[in-house]
Each structure stands twice: as C-alpha cells, then as structure tokens.
Amino acid sequence: MPSPQARAGLPGPALAIIESANLAFSEPSCYINTMIGADDFRKVLGHFASGVTIITTCDSDARPTGLTASAFTSVSLDPPLVLICVDHKSQSHPTIKERGCFAVNILSAHQQEISRRFASSRLDKFEGVAHAISDLKLPLIEGAIAHLECTTVSVHVEGDHTIFVGRVERARMDAGEPLLYFRGQYDRLASPSPGA
Numbered sequence: 001m002p003s004p005q006a007r008a009g010l011p012g013p014a015l016a017i018i019e020s021a022n023l024a025f026s027e028p029s030c031y032i033n034t035m036i037g038a039d040d041f042r043k044v045l046g047h048f049a050s051g052v053t054i055i056t057t058c059d060s061d062a063r064p065t066g067l068t069a070s071a072f073t074s075v076s077l078d079p080p081l082v083l084i085c086v087d088h089k090s091q092s093h094p095t096i097k098e099r100g101c102f103a104v105n106i107l108s109a110h111q112q113e114i115s116r117r118f119a120s121s122r123l124d125k126f127e128g129v130a131h132a133i134s135d136l137k138l139p140l141i142e143g144a145i146a147h148l149e150c151t152t153v154s155v156h157v158e159g160d161h162t163i164f165v166g167r168v169e170r171a172r173m174d175a176g177e178p179l180l181y182f183r184g185q186y187d188r189l190a191s192p193s194p195g196a
Contacts, residue, residue: 051072051106051107051178051180052068052069052070052106052107052111052178052179052180052181052186053068053069053070053084053105053106053107054066054067054068054069054104054105054107054114054118054141054144055069055084055092055102055103055104055105056102056103056105056139056141057092057095057099057102057103057138057139058133058137059095059098059099060098062133062137064133065092065095065125066092066105066118066125066126066139067086067091067118067119068115068118068119069084069086071085071086071161072084072085072104075165079167080167080168080171081165081166081168082148082166083163083164083166084102084104084163084164084166085161085162085163086161086162086164087160087161088160088161088162089160091121091123096152096164097155097162097164100151101136101137101138101149101150101151101152101166102138102152102164102166103136103140103147103148103149103150104146104147104148104150104166105141105146105147106145106146106148106178107141107144107145107178108144108177108178109176109177109178109179109180109188110143110176111141111179112179114129114141115179115186117129126139130143134147134149134170136169136170143176144174145173145174145175145176145178146171146172146173146174147170147171148166148168148170149169149170149171150166150167150168151167151169152164152165152166153165153166153167177189
C-alpha cells in the first residue's frame, strides 16, 4: 500500500523534514512555525488591486457606524451571498456582530476622503457624510456606485478577523467609476486609449 507521502505526491524525506522542522503543532496542520511577517504580508497583498467599500450598520440606539474595507467578495449567486472580513479591533466589529446585518457601499472614484475618514479611529465618521437610512435600517452612503444590504447568515472567526457571510436582501447600482486601492495608494481606472 502506498505511503501517505506517495499518495500526496511528496517524497518521504521532504515530508519528514517539514514535520520535524516547521510545524508549530504536534499534529499535521496548515499552520507552520516559520510564517511571513505581518508587514511583509501586507506588502504582498497590496499587489492585489481591489475596489474600496465602506461597511455600515446601526447600533441598538440607531446610531450609524462603519469602516473602510477592501476585504469584500462575492460568495454565491444562488442564493446571493457576499462576505466581509472585519478586524477584531475595529470599533464597528461588535455592532456588526450584534446587529446581524450590514450594508456594503462600493465607493466611487471621487470618494477617497470618505474612505480615509472611515479608515480612521475617529468616532464621528458620519459627521458631514451624506447618507440615508434604508428601509432595512442600514446607512447607505450617497455617491457610492453600488449598495448591497445584507443579513448575516454565518460568522467565522479566523486569526485577527471575523468573516461575516451575508445574504443580499437588496441591491442597487449607480453610474460612475470605482475607487481602487493598489500598493497602499488610491487609484482609478485608466481612461481608454484613443481609438481603443
């Protein structure tokens, strides 16, 4: 009978070296002792260009709260599901967890300052920011090119973030170009070349 190493396509000695030298746990695991540092990891991830969103909700006293996030993606078309990743240290984390619903505001190219505002630790993030409270009692930021209103259907704690999977209850989109984030800087889509 082939060994586990042979079945996995790995030579025996190499697996033995990994098990004895790098694993942080006595049992095989996806976590290894020698990991990339947080700063280096952030730099590498910065090479993945992404859109910029603001995740919003309201607390039990109907006060809006929110944070800037690029860790957002679709999960499923049927049913329509998305996920967001929220740092445990975020001021909005407890409210998003307790409320059980959130809105994703996909920012337009001219909303850099709003993104910076919601990425800060200030408490008055909504002061002076045009927004409306939807029928689902979620803050929607005006000028965003799209809004998704979601009900949380599952929560997963991983590392220093919580993954919230949301079922999209309502969605709308508007005209405009997206705000992008790449290598630690805001950017926008390039204008098409003449004749392209």
